[in-house]
Amino acid sequence: MNKFIKQLSHIFEDTFEQCGYDRSYGTVTVSNRPDLCQFQCNGALPAAKKFKQSPIEIANKVLEALKDNPIFKSITTAGPGFINIILEDEYLVNYINELSKENKYGCADLLEPKTIMVDYGGANVAKPLHVGHLRSAIIGESIKRISRFLGHNVIGDVHLGDWGLQMGMVVSEVKRRQPDLPYFDENYTGEYPTKAPFTINELEEIYPAASGLAKTDPAAMEEARKATAELQKGRKGYMALWKHILDVSVADLRTNYGNLNVEFDLWKGESDCQQHIDYIVDYLKENNYTTESDGALIVEVAEETDTYNVPPFIVLKSDGASLYSTTxxxxxxxxxxxxxxxxxxxxxxxxxxxxxxxxFRCAKKSKIANDDLSLEFLGFGTMNGKDGKPFKTREGGVMRLQDLIQIIKDNVRDKLRDNSGFTPEETEEIARKVGLSALKYGDLSNQVTKDYVFDIDRFSSFEGNTGPYILYTVVRIKSILRKANEEGLSASKIIGAYSDTERDLLLTISKFNEVIEGSYLDKAPNRICEYVYELSNLFNKFYHETKILSEENIGKKSSWIGLITLTKDILETCLDLLGIETPERM
Structure with a gap:
């Protein structure tokens, strides 16, 4: 199904062509003066330069060709040659009714779906998730959901930090605390224990202790480096202990990511590619992509057109060790x-x-990534406190993500206490969903690349551009539909626009497929947030102006029930693409 704006553009493109001008001048856009018209076409102005005619002459010629088209209520010229467009309600309503039948509300089926991998999460094992992991998780999850909704084959990979010096630090610290464990006995030949020698809480205390000691004690650092080297050479006891670290951490990470409604298809980490690093190093050498610099093995990736310094890609350090870049x-x-x-x-x-x-440059230069593979970096900004600095606890430490989730959940629960009629279990579940909506919408409503200020009071407000406000709108519609169902009323086709607000609501619904496809192309979940806020505002205005259930005209009432049902479905679809769940009541 074509986007609504695209259908209008096709009509004007055909008309420009019929009048002897290029089709490209027929592009229609949403009016920037909604008080004057709904849409506009400004193609007569650039066409005037090419065809040596005045813009108004071209615009009037196009208008003359369109004057009998029944879809236009009003089509006029303005200024030097702008074409202002107001549609007949019937054309808009027919489009909305067709859109409501579509599986994805007008988003086109893909002729050639892509296989897309989204690398997000990036948590380190043996460490708790903190607020710094929030943006990667929820932005990546939304990008994955939007892409999958449009029909692409999408694979989400958490890509854990589960290798390197940090693992050696943990192994050496466990050895200091429990030296008699069989993992440290090189002569041990039996089966290693199936149960880990630590809990997740103990493990999350072990790493910072090991890291702090290594920074102040050279002997501890050397011990960690030695343990890392032996682990990477495959020492059996260390590998068994590393497996415990991974299992305990991943089980906890699955729970915490699950609490964010974030799901990964792959739980791979840096360790998964270690077996291939020697092959890649040899490949780069044998194909003459590498040179030596101060003992290190590098690939030059700077280009003549660079306007900034791009250092060489380091394959191996001077001591022969690989780096994150190699991984x-x-x-x-x-x-x-x-x-x-x-x-x-x-x-x-x-x-x-x-x-x-x-x-990316090294991958392309070395042909590891072919020309058709798109490698894309989506860099997100920092979540800051009200002081403008990265968000921290009151004590100045990095806040654990589960603590942040609990704080905003408690904040929402306090606001819900004013509502009677909920059981404690219902209150807890509503607080969970509304709290997460506050957290996730507060983040995703910002442009991905921008820093933003985390404001718990503003984010959890039930008014304004917030997750709770959007959820409350959905719940309000569900309440109306429950009452309609009790009265035996059902939705019908939408039969008209009976007010300016209803017409605006229909026009906004018509933009759904345009917004979703644009959000996908730009990797911009914030565009969906802008859309659901606009749609929610229009619905609430329509609700306050319209007595839906007390309307005596059954045809009109059924039409309205059809309209608000579609509004609810589109809002819930958008929220799901943002990874936000909706409650039944609030």
Whole structure:
């Protein structure tokens, strides 16, 4: 189903062509003066330069060709040659009724779906999720859902930090605390325990202790480096202990990501590509992509057209050790081999842009990524406190994500206490959904690349551009529909626009497919947030102006029930694309 604005553009493109002008001048846009018209076409102005005619002459010629078209209530010229358009309600209503029958409300079926991998999450094992992990998780989840909704084959990968020095630190700290465990006995030949020697709470205390000690004690750092090297060489006891670290951490991460309504298709990590690093290093050497610089093995990735300094890609350090860059390059190779994606989107802190620029250039230069594979960096800004600095606890530490979720949930629960009629269980479930809507909508409503201020009172408000306000709108519609159902009323086709507000509501609904496809192309969930806020405002205005259930005209009432049902369905679809659940009552 074509987008509504596209259908109008086709009519004007055909008409411009019939009048002897290029089709490209027939583009129609939403009016920037809604007090004057609904849509406008400004193509007569640029056409005047090419065809040596005045813009108003061209505009009038187009209007003359369209004067008998029944879809236009009013079509006039303004200024030097603008064409102002107001549609007949019947044309708009017919489009909305057709849209309501579509499986995806007018979003076109794809002729060539893409295989898209979204790399988001990026949590480190043995560490709790903190507020710094929030944006990657919820932005990536939304990008995945939007892409999948449009019909693409989408694979979400958490890409855990589960390798490197941090693992050596944990292993050496466990050894200091429990030296008699069999993992540290090189002569041990039996089966290692199936139960981990630590809980998640203990594990999350072990790493910061190990890291703090290593920073102040050179001997501890050397011990961690040695443990890392032995782990990476495959020492059996250390590998068994590492497996415990991974299992305990991933179980906890699954719970915490699940609490955010974030789901991954792959739970891979840096360790998964380690077996291929030697192959990639040899490949780069044998194909003459590498050179040596101060003992390190590098690939030059700077280009003559660069307007900024792009350092070389380091494959191996002077001591022969690989880096995160080597791991990221090898991961691209592995993804190409296993999934043959058309696009790989990395949802990462924007401060890592240069790193990924080096990785992408090396992948393309070395043919690890072919020309058809799109490697895309989506860098997000920082979530800040009201002081403008990265959000922290009152004590100045980095806040755990589960604590942040609990804080906003408690804030919402306090506001719900004024509502009677809910059981404690219902209140808890509503607080969970509304709290998450406040947190996720508060984040996603911002442009991805921008920093923003986390304001718990504003985000959890039931008024204004907030998640709770959007949810309350959906719940209000559900309440009306329940009452209509009790009266034996059902939705029918929409039969007209009986007020300016209803007409505006219909026009906004008609933009759904345009908004979703635009959000996909721009990787911009905030566009969906803007849309649901506009739609919610218009519905609430319509609700206050219209006595839906007390209307005596059954045809009109059924039409309205059909309209608000469609409004609810589109709002819930949009919220689901943002990873937000809706309650039945609030």
């Amino acid at each position: 990221d390059l090898t991961t691209i190779w592995e993804r190409v081999k296993d999934y043959n994606p058309d696009r790989i989107i990395y949802v990462v802190d924007k401060r890592q842009q240069l790193h990924f620029e080096q990785v």
